[in-house]
Amino acid sequence: MMVALQSGGMRPLAMLPEILLFAGGLACLLGGSFTPRERQWRLRVVAAAALAASVIAALVGAGTGAAFEGGFAIDVGTTTARVVAAGATLLVLGLAGDEIAGAGRESETYALLLFATTGTLVLAGAHDLLVLAVGFLLASIPLYALVGLAGSAHAAEAALKTYLLGALFGILLLLGVTLLYGLAGTTAYPALAASLGAAPGPAVVVGVMAVIAGLMFKAGGVPAHFWVPDAAQGASGTVAAFVTTVPKVGALVAVFRLVVALPHGGGWEVLVGALAVLSMSVANLAAFGQDDPRRLLGWSTVSQVGYLLVPVAAAGRSDLALPALLLYLAGYALTNVAAFAVTTALPDARTLGDFAGLVRARPLLALALVVALLGLVGTPPTVVFVGKLLAATSAWDAGMAWLTALLLLNSLVSLFYYLRWIAPALLRDGRESALGAPRTWSTGVAIGASALSLLAGVLAGVLWHLVAGPLLG
Template identity: 50%
Template sequence: MTGMSVGGERVLALLPELLLLLGAVGGLLLGLWTPQHRQWRVRLLVTAACLASAIAAAVALSEPAERVFEGTWVIDTTTGVVRIVVALGVAVLVWLASASLAGHPRETEAYVLMLLGGLGSIALAASGDLLLLVAGYLLASVPLYALAGFAKDSAGVEATMKYYLMGAFVGVLMLVGVAALVLAAGTTSYFDLAAQLPDASPALLAVGILGVLAGVAFKAGAVPVHFWVPDVTAGTTPPMAAYLTTIPKIGAVAAAFRLLAEPFADVPLDVPLLVAVIAAASMTLGNLAAFNQTDVLRLLAYSTVSQVGYLFMVVAVAARTDLAVPALAIYLAGYAVTNIGAFAAVAAVPAARTINDWATAVGRHRWLVVGLVVCLLGLVGTPPTAVFVGKLAVFTAAWDGALAWLVVVAAINTVASLFYYLRWIAPAFAGVPAAPSMQEGAGRGPRTAAGTAQRTRRGVPTGLLHGAAVMSLLLGLGSGWWLAFALST
């Protein structure tokens, strides 16, 4: 990719990010001059920016890896995959949110915040410097605080406060970690840290690594900084819950992967073991907490916590095996598609907040159940879905990276997760409640942003649910052939 140079750096190397930024600025300006009932124009502009960004990122995937702006921004396969998944994910989520945001006086601002949050997620993944990592953390956090409480009701305000306070606390821990690493090595560059940290003070190393990992673990929703996930997911609207549990998680996992592969690769502390323990705790506690959930959003929230555990498996072996990068790429793409599809099922019936309510509400819409089954079984890792191929790749990479015990734990958790997904699937298939609907969340009615039309459109979420189900199958089949070819060569 050739382009202009500013201070010796090629500006167009960041074309995908520039397109997202231009989409955010352009969307905000267009919204200022667009009547409230025609805010769909902004939606189209934002979607076009996301698609253009994804295309530019796909083109750049074929080029050699490089570091731009004095090595602070890394452009490689990991960054390229995150660019594509985030851009396409934001485009889909903008349309999913439109079903409940249409007519809102701040509809434009919501779409712009979603773009900026996506840009922050990409910055996390592309960071080659601790200071850029902190900036990415902030950009992937502040817009999301506003999105969490966009409904402006009591549940949304409570969700926003919990999210903000937890984010501020972990942000301070992250800054302490960055300061400790700077004291230990005298630099913030990943490249220089990789050379300096092996000889640094073990005490400073421990504080620095724990602080920085706490920051990325918070954005990923990993144990032990996962407490915000169920409350925020259940407190906001289903489309925003889908955004909060998908977009920042992708960038955070990629950021953790790069930290383990570069600056923390040769430190005297056993960082891979620490990440492996976090992975085991996340998948186990996430699954255990999901067993007794009756609120569908809280069930999916704990499901996302468990999914972080599987994603962190490949993070733990980032510097130990060549299979780590393709495994991460497949799982990130598969998780994004399937998770968005599961939340689209909830958004299609916004008034049904419990498992039994949802099963009753879709009695005359059986195709919703089919789409839900594909997405939920996809999250389990059932063939031939994308997450199945992703889990197979992750398990293979973890085994190759000498973490056989973690593979066993993950396999047990995969089987265990099937039971709480079946608790949702079985009543939906039967079409009648399995028990009287007395659970938390019953009768709340649809959650929409304040100032929005009371009736939400079911067509868009339903279409996205079925599209995600089909894409999960196609991506699983396609990536399965690609993975088989890669392993054979």
């Protein structure tokens, strides 16, 4: 289905997947006002249909081309981001089926999820600094509301933190965009490299750093990571799974595009590599002491951003960088949602110790937890292993063996805290009463997603074909 698309022109239909998501979001928002609370599941069906249609539209429209006068790229990066983001949101809707079904703000949640996904996809395809800024805002504003929706004190704190950080880094991003525009005289990516090459170096560095820092807020990486653990802990499980998974897809593809578009020899790989190392190391150290499973997962996602930034650092210098990033993103989304699904399946288990005896009470759920957590470590044959392997290889291939070494070392460190969660779950005797009856939908998502992560690892060769290909130049 690889159709060579023509560049140039507005070609709004090329953005059909985004349009479908946005329309679905509007439908949820409006329909919510007319649907009684006990029938709001209908809107979940609407949202799921929009997501599924978006995935199909993305696959049918796969190819290489551009929309909006070259401001939005359609290539393997965009297509993968579309499939992964919409697919992950679909899984998240499964969690919502237990957690917020019949709750006060059900339809609004679905609308916000779809709007945020749309924003993420705009980010992923942004091929122009101004589109990047638009995508950032589109993706961020629903995020603040989502985090606060749970209504608890924790959620309010997390929402405030997210909002303040988002505002700060949003301004940074806009500042960076302004600066780069001023220096280059253009915002289109294809022209950036040539025009920035002639601009004063330090100013370019400041501009690029500001833009990347802004995107780090969306990705949830150092230095803009502080909101992630709070949001993971304070928000509802559905939202926590979403905000730690889907925004990363758009943000990381966006950073990748930006790095490729910058003039060569600017030392960007060192900048991104440093952010990668900081993200993984800081998060891994912080995760050690956590006793709340969602907070632990929150820190774990920050460390995963670190690993995901490794192929970004190798962008343009290793052929493996792009497939590594895209495969890793797909695997990460699947595995992370699976891990969060285990926590939403057992809402009463709010400390690691509460999981004691899980293997006895719910063997399949315990197995899903083990597969998901070991998957996040990068144990073969899960798909994250393939992603991590390619990431490590691409860094070394790009001449950054130190980054490979630090990635592997951090994986070892991370094993320690994932095992702190696995160990009680495998205990023979536990207070099974603390677990309660698991919720059906979440259990299904947990088992299904972890099984898929295994299958995807075994069939990595097939996935490879889907993510192989060049970015729009």
